[in-house]
Amino acid sequence: PKLPFFPPNSFFPPEQRMVLVACGPFTPSDGVAFEPLSDLLEVVARDRPDVCILFGPFLDAKHEQVESCQLPGSFSDVFRLCLRTIVEGTRRWG
Numbered sequence: 001p002k003l004p005f006f007p008p009n010s011f012f013p014p015e016q017r018m019v020l021v022a023c024g025p026f027t028p029s030d031g032v033a034f035e036p037l038s039d040l041l042e043v044v045a046r047d048r049p050d051v052c053i054l055f056g057p058f059l060d061a062k063h064e065q066v067e068s069c070q071l072p073g074s075f076s077d078v079f080r081l082c083l084r085t086i087v088e089g090t091r092r093w094g
Helices: 035-047 075-091
Strands: 019-023 051-055
Touching (some): 019 035
């Protein structure tokens, strides 16, 4: 069946929305400290977008610590560190 079409303003108020979109990786090539992500979070805190969409990879598969199997923890641990960085970086919005 054909889906109904709803005009865009039936869902959102007419004021303008800001959407920030960023693509990873969010780590430098020589570490997993997520400094680029922290820099991005400073932009998010400054510009205060309505929505922020982050695409991976959060850690590049070609990262030297991934390729040499020298990550400081499991992939899950590294991703949790990434998420913790995001949560802590956006907590100050309160």
